Each structure stands twice: as structure tokens, then as C-alpha cells.
Amino acid sequence: MIEIRNIHKSYSNIEVLKDINLKINRGEFISLIGPSGCGKSTLINIVCGLDKPTKGKILINDKEIQGTDTDRIMVFQNAALFPWLTVKDNVSFGLKNLNYSSKEIEDKVTNILKKVHLNKFKNHYPHELSGGMKQRVSLARSLVMDPEILLMDEPFSALDEQTRLLLHNELQQIWMETKKTIIFVTHNIREAVKLSDKVIIMGTRPSRIIDEINIDISHPRASTNSDIYYKEQQVFKKLKKEIEKVAREELGYEYKLEKDNVPSERNNTMGGGI
Ligand SMILES: Nc1ncnc2c1ncn2[C@@H]1O[C@H](COP(=O)(O)OP(=O)(O)OP(=O)(O)O)[C@@H](O)[C@H]1O
Numbered sequence: 676m677i678e679i680r681n682i683h684k685s686y687s688n689i690e691v692l693k694d695i696n697l698k699i700n701r702g703e704f705i706s707l708i709g710p711s712g713c714g715k716s717t718l719i720n721i722v723c724g725l726d727k728p729t730k731g732k733i734l735i736n737d738k739e740i741q742g743t744d745t746d747r748i749m750v751f752q753n754a755a756l757f758p759w760l761t762v763k764d765n766v767s768f769g770l771k772n773l774n775y776s777s778k779e780i781e782d783k784v785t786n787i788l789k790k791v792h793l794n795k796f797k798n799h800y801p802h803e804l805s806g807g808m809k810q811r812v813s814l815a816r817s818l819v820m821d822p823e824i825l826l827m828d829e830p831f832s833a834l835d836e837q838t839r840l841l842l843h844n845e846l847q848q849i850w851m852e853t854k855k856t857i858i859f860v861t862h863n864i865r866e867a868v869k870l871s872d873k874v875i876i877m878g879t880r881p882s883r884i885i886d887e888i889n890i891d892i893s894h895p896r897a898s899t900n901s902d903i904y905y906k907e908q909q910v911f912k913k914l915k916k917e918i919e920k921v922a923r924e925e926l927g928y929e930y931k932l933e934k935d936n937v938p939s940e941r942n943n944t945m946g947g948g949i
């Protein structure tokens with residue numbers, strides 16, 4: 676279990692996070708959503724151990740974390756692969772200094788590449804892959820280390836809609852099979868609702884958790900599921916005020932989002948991010 680306890684974070688004179696408290700059970704998939712600049716990346720970096728809180732602590736299975744560790748791995752928006760290594764070598768890179776035989780490494784890599792449907796591309800180089808494939812390699816590279824926790828900071832936001840949908844299904848499948856604990860940062864309400872057990876809504880800076888919405892819909896979930904659509908509306912209503920606050924700060928006038936409700940068409944901007 677991950678426990679985020681009384682986390683505060685300031686950068687010089689900017690107070691970013693204010694008393695964040697959250698418990699995440701083992702195997703749970705939670706999404707963090709909130710206005711731009713509210714501190715989502717800051718929080719996930721603190722959980723990863725890449726950044727330190729000004730106050731508070733992160734406990735994993737009741738032990739306070741001290742920096743990064745192999746039980747947690749971050750998947751970033753940009754796949755950041757080694758361009759001079761093949762897919763296979765990118766994925767096996769992290770295993771090299773551990774005590775595995777080359778046969779064990781080969782088996783692990785093949786197994787993971789099959790999971791992300793890239794085994795046929797194992798000898799390709801990153802420049803020969805599409806954006807979605809690169810992000811799959813990035814996911815495989817993290818999964819092969821078999822961490823308890825996957826931290827994902829807008830991992831699919833640079834991808835086109837079709838690729839994103841494919842990757843949602845793959846991630847959902849992988850999560851169902853491996854039961855990793857996942858913390859997923861996104862601006863995309865549909866993505867958050869479709870994938871998560873729980874959507875955590877963060878407010879404007881200094882950010883607090885303003886709501887936790889349980890998504891009690893069984894997995895695997897299809898995007899066309901009408902319960903998902905209903906939950907999206909619920910999340911959107913909660914977020915709307917926060918987005919308007921940020922817009923007013925930035926634009927300096929009484930900004931209002933045009934519509935109260937999520938538009939009824941399924942291919943609307945709701946999935947495009949906030
Ligand atoms: N290393 C840093 N030094 C100073 N300020 C920082 C640093 N990292 C983040 N900040 C500030 O902290 C605030 C929160 O940033 P953060 O990147 O966590 O937001 P975010 O919610 O992830 O935003 P986005 O949705 O745009 O990715 C911002 O005002 C940012 O400028």
C-alpha cells in the first residue's frame with residue numbers, strides 16, 4: 676500500500692502542494708487529474724522519490740521512502756529510449772546489472788514484448804518505430820523490472836486518438852494480468868475514468884485533493900460503456916470550477932467554460948484533455 680501523508684511542497688516562494696493525504700491499495704489503479712500547473716507531476720515525482728516534499732512523508736508498505744527504488748518505476752510522456760539500442764536492448768537495459776543469466780533476460784524480454792505486441796519489432800531501432808510503439812517500448816522497459824508500482828505521467832498525451840485507444844486497451848489488459856499498483860497522471864477525463872478504480876481531483880495551487888470519485892465499473896471497460904460517460908460528466912462538473920479559476924488567473928476576466936455538461940456526442944473534446 677502507498678500512503679501519501681501530509682505532503683506539502685513549496686518551490687522558493689510558490690506553495691504548490693498543501694497537505695495532500697491519500698491511501699492507495701495494492702493493485703489499485705488511480706488517476707490524478709487537475710488544472711495545469713496544480714502540482715500533479717510534483718506529487719508523482721515525490722512518490723517516485725525524484726523530488727522531496729517540504730513536509731510530510733510517503734510510506735510504501737508502512738516504510739518511509741528514501742529516494743528512488745526499484746519497487747517504483749516512472750513512465751514519462753516522452754518515451755526517452757536509447758536511440759543507439761534496439762527495442763530488445765532498450766527493454767533489457769535495466770536488467771543488465773542484476774543477477775540474471777542471458778537466457779533469463781531473453782525470456783523476460785520476449786515475454787514482455789509479447790504483452791505489448793512488439794515482439795516482431797525486437798530488432799528495430801527507436802527511429803523505425805511510431806510514437807505509439809515507442810511508448811510501448813517504454814512501458815515494456817518498466818514492466819520488465821517487475822516493479823510493484825508503476826507511475827505514469829501523461830504517458831499517452833503525445834499520441835493520436837486511435838493509438839491512445841489501443842494503448843488504453845493494452846494497459847488495461849496488462850494491469851488486469853499483473854495487478855500492479857498504478858498512479859496515472861492525465862488531463863484527459865475519459866482516459867482517467869476508463870482506466871481507473873478511482874479518480875483523484877486536485878484543485879488549483881496550492882493544491883489539495885478536492886474530491887475522490889470511485890469508478891465502480893467492472894473491467895475490461897469499453898469506451899462505449901454508458902456508465903463511463905456518466906462518470907465523465909461527474910468528474911467534469913467537479914473540475915470545471917477549478918479550470919475556470921486557473922483561466923481567470925491567467926486571462927484576467929470572468930472566464931466561464933461554455934457548457935455546463937459534457938457534450939452528448941461520444942467523439943467530443945472531452946477526451947482531448949482539459
Ligand atoms: N523544479 C521546480 N522549480 C520551481 N518550480 C517548479 C519546479 N517544478 C515545478 N514547479 C512549479 O510547481 C507548479 C506545479 O508544477 P507541476 O509540473 O507539478 O504541475 P502539473 O500539474 O504537472 O502541470 P501540467 O498539467 O501542466 O503538467 C508549477 O507552478 C511549476 O512552475
Ligand SMILES: [Mg+2]
Pocket residue numbers: 715716717
Ligand atoms: Mg505535469
